[in-house]
Amino acid sequence: MTAALRKFTSPQAILDEAWGRSPPQAALGADTERVELYHYHDSICSQKVRLALAEKNVPYASHIVSLITHDNLKPDYVRINPRAVVPTLVVDGQPIIDSATIVRYVAVHFPGPSLIPADAAAAGLMTEWVERGDLLPIREVTYREMSAMAGPAGEIMRHSLAARRALIEGYMAEAPELADAYTAKLVDVDDWEPAMGDPQRIADEMVVIEQAMNELEALLSVAPWIAGDAFTLADIVWIPVIARLKLVRLDAKLWQAGRRPAVAAYWERLKARPSFDAAIKRFNTNAAAA
Numbered sequence: 001m002t003a004a005l006r007k008f009t010s011p012q013a014i015l016d017e018a019w020g021r022s023p024p025q026a027a028l029g030a031d032t033e034r035v036e037l038y039h040y041h042d043s044i045c046s047q048k049v050r051l052a053l054a055e056k057n058v059p060y061a062s063h064i065v066s067l068i069t070h071d072n073l074k075p076d077y078v079r080i081n082p083r084a085v086v087p088t089l090v091v092d093g094q095p096i097i098d099s100a101t102i103v104r105y106v107a108v109h110f111p112g113p114s115l116i117p118a119d120a121a122a123a124g125l126m127t128e129w130v131e132r133g134d135l136l137p138i139r140e141v142t143y144r145e146m147s148a149m150a151g152p153a154g155e156i157m158r159h160s161l162a163a164r165r166a167l168i169e170g171y172m173a174e175a176p177e178l179a180d181a182y183t184a185k186l187v188d189v190d191d192w193e194p195a196m197g198d199p200q201r202i203a204d205e206m207v208v209i210e211q212a213m214n215e216l217e218a219l220l221s222v223a224p225w226i227a228g229d230a231f232t233l234a235d236i237v238w239i240p241v242i243a244r245l246k247l248v249r250l251d252a253k254l255w256q257a258g259r260r261p262a263v264a265a266y267w268e269r270l271k272a273r274p275s276f277d278a279a280i281k282r283f284n285t286n287a288a289a290a
């Protein structure tokens, strides 16, 4: 750690100083007993769920699970989310995991605007793009690009990644009943981290992203939203994807300077929605994101 970083008292303090101030915990809604969200500011999957909750105007109690200090690996959290990832939505005491499942749950179980089209063809398109959003190699791109950044943000990311294996092993010793979850997490760490710098993998990832952007451009050239005239869960899943590509500065390559003008216009429409402010901007810790 550099001298500049050592003056801070904790990793969270470093993060706050480098990227902005954290929003208050559990201060987002009055209905704190019914709906609780375990999430992290910049987590793309958390952004999806916050967007769905904002579009439906569902109040919730907010519990920030820091991915920088790895609160997601702590035994108490792994007990509610065995994959040790954010987000988790808890409704009436029942945890629901996986952001695609959660946004569907929110769409179906809460009043407010419908986020699932009635038309079967549009609903099919929506489902396809919800799944595609999940399949994009965004995690790899994010960690690689952010670890490579100069200054505190990059240093935090590198330091944070390096700490994970030892933490997982420590928690596994502390909570042996969670050994299966922790073993899976170690496999995950070993699996993707070394591949982050592999040039072939990076090239393959860019092909996948460019292809998805071409198809998105085609869809958005004929309709305002991914599945047609109505804003749906597909847009909820893709807002954070586009925001993340912007954050890691791939917008210059993908939709700036006349490239993919329909995607560029879509990004402007997304940012103008009140839910963007509530779910992304409010939690944004990096000025490059918006």
Ligand SMILES: N[C@@H](CCC(=O)N[C@@H](CS)C(=O)NCC(=O)O)C(=O)O
Pocket (backbone or CB within 6 Å): 043, 044, 045, 046, 067, 072, 084, 085, 086, 087, 097, 098, 099, 100
């Ligand atoms: N498929 C899961 C993926 C969740 C996920 O990977 N979350 C990331 C943040 S976006 C996370 O918690 N990463 C921490 C880790 O992998 O240890 C979902 O959509 O909820």
